[in-house]
Amino acid sequence: MRFGQQHDHLANMRIGFLGAGSIVEAMLGGMLQKTLLAPEQIMVTNRSDFKRLNELASRYGVQAVRDKHQLAANSDILILAVKPKDAQESCQCLNGHIRPEQLVISVIAGVSTDCIQNWLGADCPVIRTMPNTSSAVGHSVTGIARGRFANQSHLETALQLFAAIGSVYTVSEEEMDIITGLSGSGPAYIYYLAEAMERAGAEAGLKPEVARQLTVQTLLGAAQMLIQTNEEPAVLRRKVTSPGGTTQAGLEVLESCAFQQAVSSAVLRAVERARELGAQYL
Numbered sequence: 166m167r168f169g170q171q172h173d174h175l176a177n178m179r180i181g182f183l184g185a186g187s188i189v190e191a192m193l194g195g196m197l198q199k200t201l202l203a204p205e206q207i208m209v210t211n212r213s214d215f216k217r218l219n220e221l222a223s224r225y226g227v228q229a230v231r232d233k234h235q236l237a238a239n240s241d242i243l244i245l246a247v248k249p250k251d252a253q254e255s256c257q258c259l260n261g262h263i264r265p266e267q268l269v270i271s272v273i274a275g276v277s278t279d280c281i282q283n284w285l286g287a288d289c290p291v292i293r294t295m296p297n298t299s300s301a302v303g304h305s306v307t308g309i310a311r312g313r314f315a316n317q318s319h320l321e322t323a324l325q326l327f328a329a330i331g332s333v334y335t336v337s338e339e340e341m342d343i344i345t346g347l348s349g350s351g352p353a354y355i356y357y358l359a360e361a362m363e364r365a366g367a368e369a370g371l372k373p374e375v376a377r378q379l380t381v382q383t384l385l386g387a388a389q390m391l392i393q394t395n396e397e398p399a400v401l402r403r404k405v406t407s408p409g410g411t412t413q414a415g416l417e418v419l420e421s422c423a424f425q426q427a428v429s430s431a432v433l434r435a436v437e438r439a440r441e442l443g444a445q446y447l
């Protein structure tokens with residue numbers, strides 16, 4: 166049987182996406198590829214870009230719905246996927262249209278579950294999530310936290326949905342800002358490192374495309390080593406650092422530039438920024 170055995174939380178559920186942007190497309194791709202849901206179970210809506218809605222409908226076989234109230238009325242699970250600046254208006258527009266048992270899942274950065282409940286005007290279960298941009302290739306890491314009216318079963322439903330776009334971790338809502346600074350913004354830190362490695366390879370004389378491939382495969386290989394050996398990063402680093410060798414020479418330069426401290430400060434500043442942005446919606 167295609168549906169309903171492993172994914173019993175989602176069998177016969179109707180899912181409505183409020184928002185039809187990049188994260189929704191990543192989720193649709195992952196969920197449908199993993200046959201987690203059938204396209205007929207899914208509806209999408211947005212604000213005004215109906216061409217985009219029709220594109221998603223023809224690409225994924227999902228239903229494009231122009232009326233948000235119709236979307237809310239026909240969904241068992243409502244997924245909020247608008248930008249933070251549009252969160253209040255889009256939720257308030259659904260005030261009075263949410264049923265108490267309806268599960269609401271938000272991917273909106275920085276907006277608390279309490280805020281969403283207040284704007285929707287319902288004591289409904291709300292789950293808050295923070296995926297990252299690697300969701301586009303099925304390798305997000307997503308932090309998931311439940312709001313005050315969400316129970317274990319609601320949490321498991323959300324875990325199943327987000328497992329379709331990568332790995333998932335349950336956290337407390339207070340930890341969401343840390344997730345945002347670490348894994349939410351994390352891909353950009355890695356791209357920044359990749360830019361520098363690529364540039365150095367080309368400056369030293371490699372063709373740019375060769376420098377790119379060597380950089381990318383090095384990042385991929387190192388990530389695989391971390392996963393497959395389950396060793397601490399410091400242990401793996403020491404294993405490849407022979408005294409007086411090339412790696413040691415390179416690492417000494419990174420140490421003299423306080424590289425680790427810089428990366429750590431970047432993550433902590435991003436966490437602080439997430440808290441500052443979230444405070445607007447308290």
Ligand SMILES: NC(=O)c1ccc[n+]([C@@H]2O[C@H](COP(=O)([O-])OP(=O)(O)OC[C@H]3O[C@@H](n4cnc5c(N)ncnc54)[C@H](OP(=O)(O)O)[C@@H]3O)[C@@H](O)[C@H]2O)c1
Nearest residue numbers: 184185186187188211212213214247248251255273274298
């Ligand atoms: N992209 C990611 O990988 C990622 C990762 C983590 C978290 N997120 C979060 O996911 C959310 C969406 O991000 P995104 O990158 O997918 O944004 P996006 O591509 O800009 O899409 C936003 C969508 O929201 C729709 N929208 C705006 N106001 C609306 C309203 N009042 N009613 C209904 N729909 C409305 C837009 O419709 P129109 O086009 O018609 O205006 C558009 O379809 C954000 O809160 C972001 O923080 C995204």
